[in-house]
Amino acid sequence: MPDATVRHVRPMLCRVVAIEEATVHIRIVRLEVVGGGPFRFTAGQYARVTFGEQRPREYSMANCPDDDIIEFHVRHASTSGASAYVAQRLRVGDEVRVEGPFGHAWLRQDHRGPLLAIAGGSGLAPMKSIVETAVRHHVCDDIYFYVGARDEADLYLEQRFCTLAAAFPGLRLVSALSEPVASTLRRLGTVIEAVDADIKSCVGMKAYVAGPPAMVNAAVQLLLARGLNPEDLHSDLFDPTLITGREMGKAGQSDGL
Ligand SMILES: Cc1cc2nc3c(=O)[nH]c(=O)nc-3n(C[C@H](O)[C@H](O)[C@H](O)COP(=O)(O)OP(=O)(O)OC[C@H]3O[C@@H](n4cnc5c(N)ncnc54)[C@H](O)[C@@H]3O)c2cc1C
Incomplete structure (x- = not known):
């Protein structure tokens, strides 16, 4: 299986292709990579994401690694931070900077047990x-x-x-x-x-x-x-x-x- 620990961290430029209100508190944000890709990660990892002029924050990829579109689920957790920006100001077509992958809680495909x-x-x-x-x-x-x-x-x-x-x-x-x-x-x-x-x-x-x-x-x-x-x-x-x-x-x- 591909070993997540040898994935190279890449800075990428992405564009918002869809924003969905999953619940009152959670937005699903879908991005396409427009520069610096391809984005290779292992299921369960996360990226450091910069929305607008906000400080970078960590968000986990919700899509499968072999999908073309990156999907993040962002919970509205602050009044002025990155998640507030996503809830109130992010629009389809906006550019978003994504750096990753990071994290150790990735899917071990060689484990056959439950x-x-x-x-x-x-x-x-x-x-x-x-x-x-x-x-x-x-x-x-x-x-x-x-x-x-x-x-x-x-x-x-x-x-x-x-x-x-x-x-x-x-x-x-x-x-x-x-x-x-x-x-x-x-x-x-x-x-x-x-x-x-x-x-x-x-x-x-x-x-x-x-x-x-x-x-x-x-x-x-x-x-x-x-x-x-x-x-x-x-x-x-x-x-x-x-x-x-x-x-x-x-x-x-x-x-x-
Ligand atoms: C490994 C990792 C993965 C993560 N994955 C996800 C993910 O997939 N989805 C996701 O939604 N988040 C995820 N997070 C959390 C995310 O990175 C941010 O911490 C979160 O979105 C808050 O960022 P912010 O800039 O909006 O808030 P900040 O401004 O950084 O505020 C941080 C915290 O302070 C508190 N706070 C801020 N403002 C207020 C206020 N006005 N009143 C009360 N409390 C307040 C909130 O509890 C908030 O969580 C992840 C974090 C880590 C470390």
Whole structure:
């Protein structure tokens, strides 16, 4: 398999080809590379992205590496930073600078055991890339894909994943709502509680986790307690400002951002 650690970091100039409002808080931004490409990365990695005059920020690629268009999912997380710029000012046709790839939580295609992907919020982006690439290249027979959101309105791309699961019976998709505003037939509670209830042993699995640090840390503790080999746990933490060095050490293959 291609080894993500030997990918060369490239500065690229891209152009916005589409912007989609996935939820009230999350925009899907699609880019074409117009200079400095081709962009080679491994599913699960991220790039350093500069929107307008904003400071560069990290965003995970949500597309598969063999797709032509780069896809980012940007959650509106600030009033004046890069994510606010995307929510309020970014337009189709704008130029965007992208540098990458970075990160260690990339899909290991040589692992044939079950794959567990856990996503919270915009952590869906790298997990989408990993799960869709694993299905496309039939990396393994069993894929458990857990998606956490607060409310129904925060879930997105669900129909796409249901279609994927119908075509690939080994893919089991579970979504959990932690704070539904109306009654729901879905799983209630955090995504980690759903994993806790369903998966009693993680021996032989490969796990990828992306989302808020609290969710990632809860996942790390649970999966290791269920027998997951620490070397089979991969996560690049999304918000380095909210974690301590000790917690980062626990987060599997965190790249120390
Ligand atoms: C490896 C990695 C991958 C990532 N991948 C993604 C991804 O795929 N999608 C994604 O959406 N994000 C991702 N992030 C987070 C992203 O890089 C940015 O940190 C995020 O978009 C916030 O950037 P900003 O410039 O808008 O906010 P900043 O201005 O940098 O603010 C940082 C934080 O401060 C807080 N803050 C800022 N303004 C306010 C305010 N007015 N009130 C309260 N709190 C405030 C917010 O919590 C915010 O997250 C990733 C981060 C890392 C490290």
